[in-house]
Amino acid sequence: MIKPSIPKGTRDFSPIEMAKRNYIFNTIREVYHLYGFHQIETPAMENLSTLMGKYGEEGDKLLFRIQNSGDCFRGITDEELLSRDVQHLSAKFCEKGLRYDLTVPFARFVVMHREEITFPFKRYQIQPVWRADRPQKGRYREFYQCDADVVGSDSLLNEVELMQIVDTVFKRFGVRVCIKINNRKILSGIAEIIGEAERIVDITVAIDKLDKIGLDNVNAELREKGVSDEAIAKLQPIILLSGTNDEKLATLKTVLADSETGLKGVEETEFILHTLAALNLQNTIELDLTLARGLNYYTGAIFEVKALDVQIGSITGGGRYDNLTGVFGLPGVSGVGISFGADRIFDVLNQLELYPKEAVNETQLLFINFGEKEAAFAMQTLLQVRAAGIRAELFPDTCKMKKQMSYANAHNIPFVALVGENELAEGKVTLKNMTTGEQQLLTPAELITAIKS
Amino acid sequence: MIKPSIPKGTRDFSPIEMAKRNYIFNTIREVYHLYGFHQIETPAMENLSTLMGKYGEEGDKLLFRIQNSGDCFRGITDEELLSRDVQHLSAKFCEKGLRYDLTVPFARFVVMHREEITFPFKRYQIQPVWRADRPQKGRYREFYQCDADVVGSDSLLNEVELMQIVDTVFKRFGVRVCIKINNRKILSGIAEIIGEAERIVDITVAIDKLDKIGLDNVNAELREKGVSDEAIAKLQPIILLSGTNDEKLATLKTVLADSETGLKGVEETEFILHTLAALNLQNTIELDLTLARGLNYYTGAIFEVKALDVQIGSITGGGRYDNLTGVFGLPGVSGVGISFGADRIFDVLNQLELYPKEAVNETQLLFINFGEKEAAFAMQTLLQVRAAGIRAELFPDTCKMKKQMSYANAHNIPFVALVGENELAEGKVTLKNMTTGEQQLLTPAELITAIKS
Numbered sequence: 001m002i003k004p005s006i007p008k009g010t011r012d013f014s015p016i017e018m019a020k021r022n023y024i025f026n027t028i029r030e031v032y033h034l035y036g037f038h039q040i041e042t043p044a045m046e047n048l049s050t051l052m053g054k055y056g057e058e059g060d061k062l063l064f065r066i067q068n069s070g071d072c073f074r075g076i077t078d079e080e081l082l083s084r085d086v087q088h089l090s091a092k093f094c095e096k097g098l099r100y101d102l103t104v105p106f107a108r109f110v111v112m113h114r115e116e117i118t119f120p121f122k123r124y125q126i127q128p129v130w131r132a133d134r135p136q137k138g139r140y141r142e143f144y145q146c147d148a149d150v151v152g153s154d155s156l157l158n159e160v161e162l163m164q165i166v167d168t169v170f171k172r173f174g175v176r177v178c179i180k181i182n183n184r185k186i187l188s189g190i191a192e193i194i195g196e197a198e199r200i201v202d203i204t205v206a207i208d209k210l211d212k213i214g215l216d217n218v219n220a221e222l223r224e225k226g227v228s229d230e231a232i233a234k235l236q237p238i239i240l241l242s243g244t245n246d247e248k249l250a251t252l253k254t255v256l257a258d259s260e261t262g263l264k265g266v267e268e269t270e271f272i273l274h275t276l277a278a279l280n281l282q283n284t285i286e287l288d289l290t291l292a293r294g295l296n297y298y299t300g301a302i303f304e305v306k307a308l309d310v311q312i313g314s315i316t317g318g319g320r321y322d323n324l325t326g327v328f329g330l331p332g333v334s335g336v337g338i339s340f341g342a343d344r345i346f347d348v349l350n351q352l353e354l355y356p357k358e359a360v361n362e363t364q365l366l367f368i369n370f371g372e373k374e375a376a377f378a379m380q381t382l383l384q385v386r387a388a389g390i391r392a393e394l395f396p397d398t399c400k401m402k403k404q405m406s407y408a409n410a411h412n413i414p415f416v417a418l419v420g421e422n423e424l425a426e427g428k429v430t431l432k433n434m435t436t437g438e439q440q441l442l443t444p445a446e447l448i449t450a451i452k453s
Numbered sequence: 454m455i456k457p458s459i460p461k462g463t464r465d466f467s468p469i470e471m472a473k474r475n476y477i478f479n480t481i482r483e484v485y486h487l488y489g490f491h492q493i494e495t496p497a498m499e500n501l502s503t504l505m506g507k508y509g510e511e512g513d514k515l516l517f518r519i520q521n522s523g524d525c526f527r528g529i530t531d532e533e534l535l536s537r538d539v540q541h542l543s544a545k546f547c548e549k550g551l552r553y554d555l556t557v558p559f560a561r562f563v564v565m566h567r568e569e570i571t572f573p574f575k576r577y578q579i580q581p582v583w584r585a586d587r588p589q590k591g592r593y594r595e596f597y598q599c600d601a602d603v604v605g606s607d608s609l610l611n612e613v614e615l616m617q618i619v620d621t622v623f624k625r626f627g628v629r630v631c632i633k634i635n636n637r638k639i640l641s642g643i644a645e646i647i648g649e650a651e652r653i654v655d656i657t658v659a660i661d662k663l664d665k666i667g668l669d670n671v672n673a674e675l676r677e678k679g680v681s682d683e684a685i686a687k688l689q690p691i692i693l694l695s696g697t698n699d700e701k702l703a704t705l706k707t708v709l710a711d712s713e714t715g716l717k718g719v720e721e722t723e724f725i726l727h728t729l730a731a732l733n734l735q736n737t738i739e740l741d742l743t744l745a746r747g748l749n750y751y752t753g754a755i756f757e758v759k760a761l762d763v764q765i766g767s768i769t770g771g772g773r774y775d776n777l778t779g780v781f782g783l784p785g786v787s788g789v790g791i792s793f794g795a796d797r798i799f800d801v802l803n804q805l806e807l808y809p810k811e812a813v814n815e816t817q818l819l820f821i822n823f824g825e826k827e828a829a830f831a832m833q834t835l836l837q838v839r840a841a842g843i844r845a846e847l848f849p850d851t852c853k854m855k856k857q858m859s860y861a862n863a864h865n866i867p868f869v870a871l872v873g874e875n876e877l878a879e880g881k882v883t884l885k886n887m888t889t890g891e892q893q894l895l896t897p898a899e900l901i902t903a904i905k906s
Binding site: 015036040046062064065069073078086093130142153161279328369379380397 | 456457458459460463464465466467468471472475486487488489491492493494495496497498499500503514515517518519520522524525526531534535537539542543546547548549551561562564565566569571573575576581583585594595603606607608610611613614728731732733781782815816819822828829832833836839842843844845846847848849850851859860863864
């Protein structure tokens with residue numbers, strides 16, 4: 001008998017972990033609904049022709065491929081087999097692969113269902129994705145993504161609402177965050193005015209080190225990367241950019257005066273920040289030029305969220321992109337989206353102990369089982385208790401009280417109901433508060449009131 | 454450019470379908486919680502060693518296998534490759550497969566986590582499963598199962614509570630059902646007393662036809678199947694079994710007087726039915742000896758649920774089993790479970806038009822966008838509206854009113870808010886009821902009251 005196990009990089013979720021994860025997903029879902037986003041789901045398996053070439057060469061290698069059912073060798077010559085060419089033969093053995101992210105299936109969905117969709121299409125999607133990555137701490141081969149996107153609208157109000165969603169979600173979690181915002185057009189503008197369009201990534205990486213290594217070392221690093229002295233001189237006000245968002249925007253307007261694209265980025269950012277300023281965000285939002293995520297993908301605003309009280313990478317991110325669906329033959333569909341990192345948020349809430357008790361303690365009341373007659377009375381009472389919306393159980397077996405109480409303890413059940421001979425005679429229930437130890441003799445109606453209060 | 458498609462037998466779910474599916478899952482989930490069941494999740498991928506041999510030879514062929522990442526040819530000789538032996542080589546190419554049902558992963562979970570689990574373990578699980586079945590109408594290669602099981606308790610109160618759950622779920626859906634119950638031990642008892650233990654399936658199939666073909670033809674069919682005349686004579690009271698559940702139980706007690714197993718089955722069924730009789734079920738529960746599902750798997754009670762007002766197969770089923778985890782090295786874990794058929798329930802609710810409006814209409818209010826100033830006022834109002842828990846949107850673009858109104862219509866949004874110059878001046882909103890066409894000029898606070906009432 002082999003001890004059973006699960007594939008590396010995958011996880012089982014226990015009831016307590018599920019309760020916490022559901023709390024996270026439900027909070028995000030509720031806020032998405034408040035803002036008019038609608039859920040879709042796509043199949044776990046997509047045709048490999050849909051997935052291949054969308055994630056770069058590295059990504060193609062990380063796809064989980066599903067072997068064709070039936071005779072997977074049909075149509076393959078002996079020579080091909082003996083070539084042992086994994087890439088070539090995989091393509092013959094496997095027509096399907098597991099979803100690698102939610103974006104490509106979403107693009108495929110928009111194209112396939114474009115006749116049924118009324119644009120702007122505000123969709124959210126909470127589903128697992130699979131990547132044949134090397135498993136390591138905090139990185140899994142199966143994990144959930146929670147994405148929301150608006151496609152088919154160029155309005156910057158979408159960016160504004162996504163930031164409101166981010167702010168509301170973390171307010172509800174009780175997590176203090178800093179929302180960082182940047183704009184791809186500002187970065188392009190910077191590259192343009194210093195004549196170093198190709199080095200924009202090197203430049204943002206260097207700027208990001210200012211606090212740690214100081215201005216001289218940043219400039220030295222830029223020089224090392226081949227940025228010209230003239231360009232470095234022009235870059236100085238940008239490297240030293242500081243102050244409030246408005247001060248930063250003012251500096252950028254001067255520096256980027258000659259770049260139409262750059263000024264457009266400044267204007268967009270200004271609109272987003274000024275509109276948000278009137279909307280009472282709980283968390284701070286900061287213009288951060290070092291934010292350069294997904295540079296090849298995003299075309300306008302870029303967002304990222306950092307937790308203030310826990311050392312952890314970005315817990316949410318997103319941005320505006322053009323041409324989501326061009327690769328599937330439908331050009332001109334632009335959009336903007338965000339993605340909450342559920343696994344990291346799970347860790348943050350764990351570390352800060354922010355799970356509300358009622359989200360995690362699922363059963364509220366356990367009836368101890370003293371025998372057939374007592375159980376019959378308990379089941380009658382349970383009819384009323386459950387009709388009142390209280391989550392309650394009767395211990396199914398008539399075993400030792402100690403075993404039944406340890407079940408209540410193991411599940412953190414806050415109330416235990418005892419029905420013995422005396423209670424039965426009176427038609428009442430002894431309710432024990434497991435936190436205080438206090439006991440009360442109550443009618444079923446009083447019991448409901450006691451638990452609900 | 455290839456038109457994108459999805460693998461056969463799989464489905465995309467649109468927002469309206471998702472809203473309906475979520476209504477089904479949430480209803481089931483809420484009732485599971487009321488009865489103290491806790492959710493777990495297991496990975497989509499299991500090791501093939503966990504899955505193989507658990508579903509019969511046919512089942513093994515229907516598993517979706519995942520190709521090993523990296524060089525899947527390593528350790529395979531040229532001769533093996535050229536043998537083209539699919540079974541043998543698949544086992545080398547693939548170590549993992551997709552979940553085929555929720556039961557085997559649950560058994561694996563119980564064994565792996567037995568030290569952390571406090572028994573009885575009441576778990577539910579709502580996840581997709583995958584089968585490489587021939588796709589046909591109503592049968593998919595990816596579909597959800599919604600299972601609840603209690604393991605580690607022999608008490609029949611578990612059977613009783615599962616029937617209460619079934620009754621409550623369909624009461625909440627508004628679907629009239631007949632819950633059918635049988636007991637494997639009764640069937641074994643019948644086979645025992647007529648000396649035809651091997652023919653129990655033939656017998657139940659024949660009995661099932663009584664209404665359609667009449668007694669003579671049933672007896673003829675039994676004779677054809679090789680059941681002896683003596684056995685057929687003994688079977689007559691069972692074939693003709695009718696009346697109330699109590700009448701049926703009384704007949705069975707007489708007929709099965711010589712079978713200890715049979716009498717045990719009658720006693721169990723009597724306990725379940727009598728206990729339920731005091732618990733005000735909304736739906737009828739009927740002892741039905743023709744119910745023989747999963748005969749090799751179930752060892753006690755067997756359940757099945759039929760919709761009364763729609764022609765469709767069983768929409769929920771379950772039963773008691775022994776030795777769930779024996780195959781993984783942990784003997785003696787028995788349990789009882791049910792499984793709701795989400796796809797069929799979806800069809801039933803569609804046919805009977807039973808989806809509650811509020812479950813399906815997601816956005817309650819749309820603000821029409823007349824321009825920058827008006828939008829800014831709308832966003833302020835939206836702060837209050839959403840804080841009141843109303844799901845609301847502002848159309849993001851300042852386009853023609855007709856386009857914006859058709860968005861509201863396409864999404865069945867019941868209220869539209871209009872903020873033009875006049876409203877702006879007064880700090881009010883014109884609220885249009887999309888069903889009645891009625892318009893009212895309201896303050897933001899009045900608007901919230903109007904929508905909530």
